[in-house]
Amino acid sequence: MTVGQDSPVVAHSTFLGRPARIGSWDELSQGTFRAAKARIEAGDHRAAADLLEVSLEEADELRDVYERWPAEVARWLTGRGVDPAELEREQDRLRSVIGDVAMTGIQAEWPEYRDAALDAARRCRDGDSRAIELVDEVHAIWLGIHDRAVDRVAGHIDIAVRLCGEDILGELWDFLMADWYDAHERRFSPENQPWQVSANQLMVAIVDGFHAHLVGRDRQGDIEMIEEPDRIGFRFAPCGSGGRMLDAEVTGGEPRSAAPYGFATTTRRHDWAWNEVGICSYCVHCCQLNVVMPIDRIGFPTRVIDPPIWTGQPGAATACTWWVYRDPSLVPDSVYHRVGRTPGNRGGKA
Numbered sequence: 001m002t003v004g005q006d007s008p009v010v011a012h013s014t015f016l017g018r019p020a021r022i023g024s025w026d027e028l029s030q031g032t033f034r035a036a037k038a039r040i041e042a043g044d045h046r047a048a049a050d051l052l053e054v055s056l057e058e059a060d061e062l063r064d065v066y067e068r069w070p071a072e073v074a075r076w077l078t079g080r081g082v083d084p085a086e087l088e089r090e091q092d093r094l095r096s097v098i099g100d101v102a103m104t105g106i107q108a109e110w111p112e113y114r115d116a117a118l119d120a121a122r123r124c125r126d127g128d129s130r131a132i133e134l135v136d137e138v139h140a141i142w143l144g145i146h147d148r149a150v151d152r153v154a155g156h157i158d159i160a161v162r163l164c165g166e167d168i169l170g171e172l173w174d175f176l177m178a179d180w181y182d183a184h185e186r187r188f189s190p191e192n193q194p195w196q197v198s199a200n201q202l203m204v205a206i207v208d209g210f211h212a213h214l215v216g217r218d219r220q221g222d223i224e225m226i227e228e229p230d231r232i233g234f235r236f237a238p239c240g241s242g243g244r245m246l247d248a249e250v251t252g253g254e255p256r257s258a259a260p261y262g263f264a265t266t267t268r269r270h271d272w273a274w275n276e277v278g279i280c281s282y283c284v285h286c287c288q289l290n291v292v293m294p295i296d297r298i299g300f301p302t303r304v305i306d307p308p309i310w311t312g313q314p315g316a317a318t319a320c321t322w323w324v325y326r327d328p329s330l331v332p333d334s335v336y337h338r339v340g341r342t343p344g345n346r347g348g349k350a
Helices: 032-041 045-079 084-098 100-104 106-125 131-164 166-176 178-188 195-212 242-246 284-298 333-338
Strands: 010-013 018-021 224-227 231-236 304-306 320-325
Touching (some): 010 045, 018 045, 018 195, 032 131, 045 131, 045 195, 106 131, 166 178, 178 284, 195 320, 284 304
Antiparallel strands (some): 224 231, 304 320
């Protein structure tokens, strides 16, 4: 990819309400830390600094929900009558496999990443000869924090399955994402804005969010983009959150769906998990937010997902692909049927 020196890389996004990366889709498919190093190599230290600072913006939504969700899962469980002592025993078991630092939560670690990113950005602007090394150091800090936070969230979802059974997963994610559902419906309903606007915003949100998840085999946040006549695809191979749960390579031979973690995957077919066996319990939220809920509320899925499936085999494919259709009318009937809906009813259950 050719990098143009001094071309802007960050601007305010009215849609996101904050600074975000700008550029061609080819440029945006590249992870933010890799893009920062490319700018340094091109002699554009100011752009690299902007990218380091925007990495904090990309990660901030994860900081928010990854801090909140474990406590909300615990509250939801006790509200269903789960014995607090039993919940505490499960949390102690989780601590024994993911460690004390992960169980402390992302907020406790956030200042380390924030301070490192801001210091590296300042030094990049000053033309520090170690600029590329500084980017790598910030990347390594965020990678560790991110993955520990995902383990804590996924581990609490697993606790819910252990204590209440997998049938509760759809309801649990509905509870955790209620505010997201309402915002998603308001934003992307065809009554509120044209689909062309929604489609672009949905694609912007994909690249912005998955940069922070550090997707890809080398965890740089690189996304494969696929252009087809009726849709545009975004492939994560693997995703750094749910896909990582199933992937042996990026976890050092310890996918979280295997021992000693044993995080739950579906053992039966459910509408909220694409009616597939082997869906990571964390990945259920992607089905609910992008497929099931939008069909039920606005009549069509906003993003169609081909998820990774746990087979128990270390070398199994763990890529996940998200599709945004150029028009909702082009979404195949099979997408609706896969989650127990029918396009004829445009939101009604089959």
